[in-house]
Amino acid sequence: MSSGLFQSDIQIPRRHVVVFCDDAFGPQADRWFDLLPEGCHRILPVFDSGFDAAHPTCRPRVEAFLDAHPSLFDRALSLVVPGGEVAKNDPKVVDSVLAAIHAENICRQSFVAIFGGGAVLDAVGFAASIAHRGVKVLRFPTTTLAQDDAGIGVKNGVNHHNEKNWRGVFAVPTAVINDFSLLASLSDRDWRSGFSEAVKVALLKDTREFELLEQHVEAIARRSEVESQRAIIRSAELHWRHIVEGGDPFEDEIARPLDYGHWSAHRLERLTGGALKHGEAVAIGLGIDAALAVELGRSTPDFQRRVLGVLHKFGFTLDHPQLDDRAAIFMGIEQFRAHLGGALTLTLVAEPGVPFDIHDADFALISSAIERHRSMVRTLLA
Ligand SMILES: NC(=O)c1ccc[n+]([C@@H]2O[C@H](COP(=O)([O-])OP(=O)(O)OC[C@H]3O[C@@H](n4cnc5c(N)ncnc54)[C@H](O)[C@@H]3O)[C@@H](O)[C@H]2O)c1
Ligand SMILES: [Zn+2]
Known part of the structure; x- marks a missing residue:
């Protein structure tokens, strides 16, 4: 033979x-x-x-x-x-x-x-x-x-x-x-939308950048040129570095750190028929994932408050009636799991610049995280 x-x-x-x-x-x-x-x-x-x-x-x-x-x-x-x-x-x-x-x-x-x-x-x-x-x-x-x-x-x-x-x-x-x-011609809504991704990548990779975003959030929301361009360049650089230096540009591995906050964001975009824009859904998704890290005992309410605080100052609405339907949101975990090939890896953040991965998230856990998220949003708005 x-x-x-x-x-x-x-x-x-x-x-x-x-x-x-x-x-x-x-x-x-x-x-x-x-x-x-x-x-x-x-x-x-x-x-x-x-x-x-x-x-x-x-x-x-x-x-x-x-x-x-x-x-x-x-x-x-x-x-x-x-x-x-x-x-x-x-x-x-x-x-x-x-x-x-x-x-x-x-x-x-x-x-x-x-x-x-x-x-x-x-x-x-x-x-x-x-x-x-x-x-x-x-x-x-x-x-x-x-x-x-x-x-x-x-x-x-x-x-x-x-x-x-x-x-x-x-x-x-x-x-x-x-x-x-x-x-220059962007609506304020589309202007704001891009900065949830800047917050995301700063939380994952750059403590100092997260502090700068906290410091300059009002100026960026007012579309001040200097602070906005600096934040865009840094976010672009952090995304670019992840791709060129992270060792997995075509995502052969299971972990998807840049999808932090996205399992629920993608789901929310679909469930709202696009009424929520990608960046807006990511802002809510980051809030839910911050709450999830607290639920898991890996992070603190203070971290969750900082994440929501900066997103709120950008002008994002952090709650949505669609969050009432926990089962529909939870499907986002299942779709993400299927997309990854059956084994789940979710990257979360414990504190700025400190990511960690989890490999399981059941309905009860996600449900509690959504409740914790909504409760913190209510405190923020009170
Ligand atoms: N490929 C990737 O790595 C990657 C990463 C993040 C997000 N995305 C995708 O990007 C999409 C969201 O992109 P987006 O936030 O840019 O929104 P978008 O592309 O939906 O654009 C938002 C709106 O702004 C309009 N517009 C575009 N430029 C304008 C300008 N200068 N002035 C006035 N109006 C303008 C568009 O016509 C549209 O109506 C989602 O589909 C998301 O999944 C892809
Ligand atoms: Zn995105």
Whole structure:
């Protein structure tokens, strides 16, 4: 009988570049286009419709910029796709991007340049990563959440089977260009939303950053430029470091520290039919997980109060009627367990900068944590 075995590791180096600027299509343009490979690149600009409507000067400016550099770019017709979670819920959005990639002759050496919030980055990035088994992507995140978290992540995907991000792939963009000027048109609600992820990553990884957020929360909520940009850069850096230095960029391991607060947040987003935005749901999710750490005897009410305090000062609403339905929320644990492959690992935080993992969470425990969370929110508001 013949037999054989070929076995070797495959190393696939990837460069993950994030650039910060405040005018990507003005004098600072060389900060990002110098990062591209030599030659002239076919490029398909795709815009989030909410961003496009709120920031009507951007699309013509980008188009004029690309046309003014014919030795670097060969511009395809721009595409505008629905902004917000609908981009991930409606399969027609991915189909429209795939159709444009095909019609505009975007090949594996071409670029799709995505201007949008986290949802559009996720959905359009997903389409780009399955066309020709992956065309190159430039991300221009236009929300605080996209700049400080989603745009940095190497995940792309859309919702399916009534679950968040069920269809998706890992793909590293060629560059992420965080242009602060694109945030000017954001509503206060979407502005605030990004900072729950900044609180999340600071709690996980950086005690000092959590203290700075506590210190500057009012200024950031007022959209003060200096404090907000500092917080966005630090959150982006902490997310970026986790991906490039954490040893598990494509999440082969079970633990998902960056999903702190997310098992219930994803569930709340779905249960409220999107009435709660991702960042808003994460704020509640962080509160529940802080309460869970107290329930487990691993943390203190004082820590829980600090977490809720900073989120409250950002302006987040930390309770929601949907929390009445404990069984429905608990399903979030089961979905997270199934997504991880059957063995549960939840990363919680005992105090800023001190994460720990748990591997079990039954209904009674989650129920008590939700009650503890709500009771602390009531105290905070009293
Ligand atoms: N891939 C990842 O690693 C990752 C990480 C975190 C979150 N996410 C995903 O990101 C999504 C949330 O992203 P989000 O918070 O950016 O919200 P969003 O993408 O839903 O955008 C919010 C709203 O703002 C509009 N908008 C975008 N930019 C604007 C601007 N500059 N001015 C005015 N309006 C603008 C959009 O049209 C939309 O209506 C969720 O689907 C979440 O699952 C992905
Ligand atoms: Zn998130």
